[in-house]
Amino acid sequence: MAGATAEPLLLRENDRDELVGLTRSSSVGAGLAARARIVLLAADGTPNVEIARLVGVSRPTVNAWRARYAERGLAGLGDEKRSGRRRSIDQRRIVAETLTPPPASLGVTHWSSRLLAKRLGTSHVTIAEAWKRYGVKPWKAETFKFSTDPELEAKVADIIGLYLAPPENAIVLCCDEKSQIQALNRTQKTLPMQPGHAEQRTHDYVRHGTTTLFAALEIATGKVTGICKQRHRHQEFLAFLKHLTRAYPDRELHLVMDNYAAHKHPNVKAWLAGNPRIHIHFTPTSGSWLNLVEVWFSIIERQAIHRGSFPSVRDLMIKIRAFINGWNDRCHPFIWTKPADQVLQKIKRKKNSLTDH
Secondary structure, eight states: OOOTTOOOOOOOTTHHHHHHHHHHOSSSOHHHHHHHHHHHHHHTTOOHHHHHHHHTSOHHHHHHHHHHHHHHGGGGGSOOOOOOOOOSSOHHHHHHHHTSOOOGGGOOSSOOHHHHHHHHTSOHHHHHHHHHHHTOOTTOOOOOOOOOOTTHHHHHHHHHHHHHSOOTTEEEEEEEEEEEEEEEEESSOOBOOBTTBOOBOOSOEEEEEEEEEEEEEETTTOOEEEEEESOOSHHHHHHHHHHHHHHSTTSEEEEEEOOOGGGGOHHHHHHHHTOTTEEEEEOOTTOGGGOTHHHHHHHHIIIIITTOOOSSHHHHHHHHHHHHHHHHHHOOOOOOOSOHHHHHHHHHHHHHHTOOO
């Protein structure tokens, strides 16, 4: 073993200039520069103990790099590829275990990375890596509901046909109710947004009652006709229909609506029979996503209701009316783009993909 009195290391031809360059270069790693310095000092006959002190390494490290250079030259000073620790568990097994419900003894509905890691005898980081690679997200759940309406295809084709090719000289209106809108008043004044700080409001509130918004969205323009009522019965819905006939006099109206009981009440049916210019198109059961007014309801919820503070139901109704008026000043058409056959094909594909065989 090379000790304090080791013989000078013999350099290969032309290696000295290369080694000097490595010690002075700012583009090579510190480790490679230190190895080059070890070799140069060894070639000058510097004792190993002194080399270790000058370079800031141990004497066995000096011995190792002297031997590496003697054996392989400059090529021996580079970093060797390391195989690394072999994966202790197949990621496919992790995914398979994840897709298997946890045992009842755990009392949980789905696996966490730490619970599964304990079961498989590995780390939660390994579990998380497998989940990320295969797109598995046990913590996430989505909702779905397939329509069981026997007339699903006919209703989808009918309503989408209205959207894509409305009857000439007719108005297509998407109608629905946003019920039980609460007039919530925060217990303290809302603090306005400031640079670096979001708007702040108290988590607690006082309820002052509710209202129901009856609305009709004109798909050609995006205009909304709406009224607020205290209750949500067929009487209020009938009053809303009469309101629409006044808003659109002497025009043929095609109304898209869901299957809520108030929409099919005998009194409503009798009134519609006496107003033949109004045509009703019912969405399939569990098919409210076909009704474009639902899109507008989400807009008014986000922009006017959710963050609002209302000291009374009357104040809530005034704010809703103000939003409708402002919306109608800036409204835009609601355009449906996909034909019925594509929508139906997607429904069938989704349903089949979740069916057990």
